[in-house]
Amino acid sequence: MIRRGVFESYELASPLHLVNPAVKLLCSLAVMLFVSLIFDIPTLSAIAGWGLLLVLGLARVRPTVLARAMLPFAIFGLGFLWMNAILPRAAEGQAEALLRLGPLTVWREGLLNGISFAIRALSFGVYSVLFVATTDPTTFVLSLIHQLRVPPRLAYSALAAYRYLPTLHAELAQIRAAHRLRGVGETGGLRGKLQQAYRYTIPLLAAALRRAGRTANAMEARAFTGRQRTWYRTTRLRTVDAGYALLALGGVAAIVVLSARAGTLMLWSGRLWV
Amino acid sequence: MDSQSTTPSETLKPDTRAAALEARSFGARYPVTSRDALCGVSFRLMPGERVLLLGASGSGKSTLVAAICGLVPHSSYARIGGSLALFGMNTLQYQPSQLSRRAGVVFQDPDSQLTMLTVEDEVAFGLENLAVEPQQMEQRIHEALSAVGLLNERGTRVDRLSGGMKQRLVIGAILAMQPDMLVLDEPTSNLDPEGAREVALLLRQLALSRPQTTIVLVEHRLDALVALVSRVLVLDRNGALAVDAATDDAFGPLAATLDELDVWLPTSTLALRHLRSNAVQVPGALWSPEHLRGLAARNAEAARxxxxxxxxxxSANTAASAHRSAAPAVTLEDVGFAYQAGRPVLNGVNLQLQRGEMCALVGGNGSGKSTLAALAAGLMRPDRGRVLIEGIDSRRIGAAQIAARVGFVFQNPEHQFVTDKVFDEVAFTLRRTSLDEAEQKQRVERTLQALRLDGLADRNPFELSHGQKRRLSVASMLVAEKDVLIFDEPTFGQDPRALDELLQMVQGLQQRSVAVMIVTHDMELVYRHADRVALLLHGRIARCDSPERLFCDDELLSSAGLELPARLELLRQLQLLPAAVRRHEEVR
Known part of the structure; x- marks a missing residue:
């Protein structure tokens, strides 16, 4: 039994695996755009919760896989929370101190802002997982070409680059080991770090460029031009895609309407701060 | 060498009666280089002909391959002289996409040739580019995959295939496009012995089942594929065509010429050369194993x-025996290692590296050879058991100390370059030694000279040719006195002369009582040079013995996916295996 992380979950099956990738991508992007314009905690939480429901229910992502995938977003969100909570940038005179920890003061407005930023980061995570965990990269590339009219040359290059990603990590590990054996210490300090990054980058770049050249040659040697070609598989728009768009976006719209009625909704007013 | 004169068909219209490939004083020079990659090459290849293209590294083989399918000059610019025509199509006037409909090219590295994520999509890719109707694709994909034996892997993700399967897939994807010519650019050289055997077998089958297909083969593992070709073209170091002869002439009477051109020869040719140098009368035209068999049957002296x-x-390794009593340079005790919990790569490995010996480490792909080498070099720490380097536990030894004692020549030389100049690269190793500056400079210069790098001291390491990069990485390890030197696949991509030089240097190290470990797939190297060979199988050292004793054990070899050294394989076919490697009933 192969344990599949979020990037391999596309090999499993769920109702969401059947939805056209372009539609899924646009839906997730639309929700993320929307989330960026909403500032109040209840509405944001509800939208994040709706995403969570879709991920666990429709996309059937296992909670452990989801948790691991959400980790970077959670760290990012916590960072935002902390930064905002201790920065007294609220309207002058009205800032209300909640808690004092030595030289640090936690401000009420800052904290609320921080929480809303954190939830936003988490919603970005959830709606990204919704797309990534249910989308076969090949089908995605096909739908980019067929539905979103991305030029095949560009889309196929992206696919080739995607295939190269896993080896990049292994290659970096080898370079580090090789340098250690030559007696290059992993030096601290900004200067040392920059020098190290430079030393690692050159061989990585050299290898990547050579490989890109070889792949491009191999594609050309198989008559690839990106023009006048037929398709073994085509992706189409079907009712299930409309259904998903309606469900995902409809849910978010319903939350916003309900929140507006209840008077909790706060939209972007031209400032980053409430 | 000269082509029969025909009226030049300068029309753009493809002519099916034309030669499959015709070069007329064809030359190519890349920008900013001072010499021609190819120079005045003329030959004519008829449809269905099979030709082997040989040449030392840097002789322009790859340029010629790239020119056949138009990559040179359409994708990689080069100044072209003369002409090259593929089935009457002048390659200067047709794009790679048009030329590749007639000539399918299989390159060396299977990974960078695959563009899609699954097996069937990979085959479909070429058909899509040819604008084949989608309804017909099903049939053509099926035929191609069954021709290369991958029918059961249709939906498999490409990255889960073995190296040999990947290369078979590339061949299948090209066959599906139904080209009239197959160009095979070292199709087995990036594969392990098992993968190479797989692909060679497939190519021999294809050559038989598709007699009308023209084949241009570039290869240096000749034994398995030489039967495929009837003609040999050899390029010299200046990119000129030095030999154009029938296979029997090339490897028979012309073998000495080929040898001077630094190309690999079939093992049977080497055997005959050995006989001739021992004053056995051999008719000049003989070279194949069948000829050898006949000769050995007639001539007892030849057989002997x-x-x-x-x-x-x-020769008895005196250095190794002198140090046998001393403490080993590296000791692995019950070493276990896993990258993922529950999936150990190594499991209870015991091995000792003696000073002054050369120990080869062999095993199939993924058997953990590189992991073991990294552990022995102190690059990684074992999960279980311990690794002692000069008697000190590798867990307790600092990076600087390891660097001072252990040298490691990586498969990709670029990985270990840390400076911007060839001279500095070698000097870097000496920077923490007690030698004074003048002495350091002298040592660096001496080492560069020994590795034929002396004219390049001011160049950037990344600008060197592949062979020079490899020599530089070796130089940077040899310049200081290390206790242990580990080579990861040193034979990879080397021509015979460069390899000989490297091995001579390794022998010098043994004399200096350095413990040498070589991780390799090259059994010929193991047989001729290693004092001991350790075979890794299922995470353990299945056998650690002298090469001749290991190569007696057919069962063990085949279960590890390994093969006999080329010369032993030849002698086995001739039923002339020397007694030392004949399987005898041992009393156990």
Whole structure:
């Protein structure tokens, strides 16, 4: 039994695996755009919760896989929370101190802002997982070409680059080991770090460029031009895609309407701060 | 060498009666280089002909391959002289996409040739580019995959295939496009012995089942594929065509010429050369294993000499025996290692590296050879057991100390370059030694000279040719006195002369009582040079023995996916295996 992380979950099956990738991508992007314009905690939480429901229910992502995938977003969100909570940038005179920890003061407005930023980061995570965990990269590339009219040359290059990603990590590990054996210490300090990054980058770049050249040659040697070609598989728009768009976006719209009625909704007013 | 004169067909219209490939004083020079990659090459290849293209590294083989399918000059610019025509199409006037409909090219590295994520999509890719109707694709994908034996892997993700399967897939994807010519650019050289055997077998089958297909083969593992071709073209170091001859002439009477051109020869040719140098009268035209068999049957002296040629020839390693009593340079004790919990790569490995010996480490792909080498070098720490380097536990030894004692020549030389100049690269190793500056400079210069790098001291390491990069990485390890030197696949991509030089240097190290470990797939190298060979199988050292004793054990070899050294394989076919490597009933 192969344990599949979020990037391999596309090999499993769920109702969401059947939805056209372009539609899924646009839906997730639309929700993320929307989330960026909403500032109040209840509405944001509800939208994040709706995403969570879709991920666990429709996309059937296992909670452990989801948790691991959400980790970077959670760290990012916590960072935002902390930064905002201790920065007294609220309207002058009205800032209300909640808690004092030595030289640090936690401000009420800052904290609320921080929480809303954190939830936003988490919603970005959830709606990204919704797309990534249910989308076969090949089908995605096909739908980019067929539905979103991305030029095949560009889309196929992206696919080739995607295939190269896993080896990049292994290659970096080898370079580090090789340098250690030559007696290059992993030096601290900004200067040392920059020098190290430079030393690692050159061989990585050299290898990547050579490989890109070889792949491009191999594609050309198989008559690839990106023009006048037929398709073994085509992706189409079907009712299930409309259904998903309606469900995902409809849910978010319903939350916003309900929140507006209840008077909790706060939209972007031209400032980053409430 | 010269082509029969025909009226030049300068029309753009493809002519099916034309030569499959015709070069007329064809030359190519890349920008900013001072010499031609190819120079005045003329030959004519008829449809269905099979030709082997040989040449030392840097002789322009790859340029010629790239020119056949138009990549040169349409994708990689080069100034072209003369002409090259593929089935009457002047390659200057047609794009790679048009030329590749007639000539399918299989390159060396299977990974960078695959563009899609699954097996069937990979085959479909070429058909899509040819604008084949989608309804017909099903049939053509099926045929192609069954021709290369991958029918059961249709939906498999490409990255889960073995190296040999990947290369078979590339071949299948090209067959599906139904080209009239197959161009095979070292199709087995990036594969392990098992993968190489798989692909060679497939190519031999294809050559038989598709007699009308023209084949241009570039390869240096000749034994398995030489039967495929009837003609040999050899390029010299200046990119000129030095030999154009029938296979029997090339490897028979012209073998000495080929040898001077630094190309690999079939093992049977080497055997005959050995006989001739021992004053056995051999008719000049003989070279194939069948010829050898006949000769050995008629001539008892020849048979005896052949057996002697195949017998273990390592001189008794005095350096190793002198140090046998001393403490080993590296000791692995019950070492276990896993990258993922529950999936150990190594499991209870015990091995000792003696000073002054050369120990080869062999095993199939993924058997953990590189992991073991990294552990022995102190690059990684074992999960279980311990690794002692000069008697000190690798867990308790600092990076600087390890660097001072252990040298490691990586498969990709670029990985270990840390400076911007060839001279600095070698000097870097000496920077923490007690030698004064003048002495350091002298040592660096001496080492560069020994590795034929002396004219390049001011160049950037990344600008060197592949062979020069490899020599530089070796130089940077040899310049200081290390206790242990580990080579990861040193034979990879080397021509015979460069390899000989490297091995001579390794022998010098043994004299200096350095412990040498070589991770390799090259059994010929193991047989001729290693004092001991350790075979990794299922995470353990299944056998650690002298090469000749290991190569007696057919069962063990085949279960590890390994093969006999080329010369032993030849002698086995001739039923002339020397006694030392014949399987005898041992009392256990």
């Amino acid at each position: 000499l052949l057996q002697l040629w195949g017998a273990p020839q390592r």
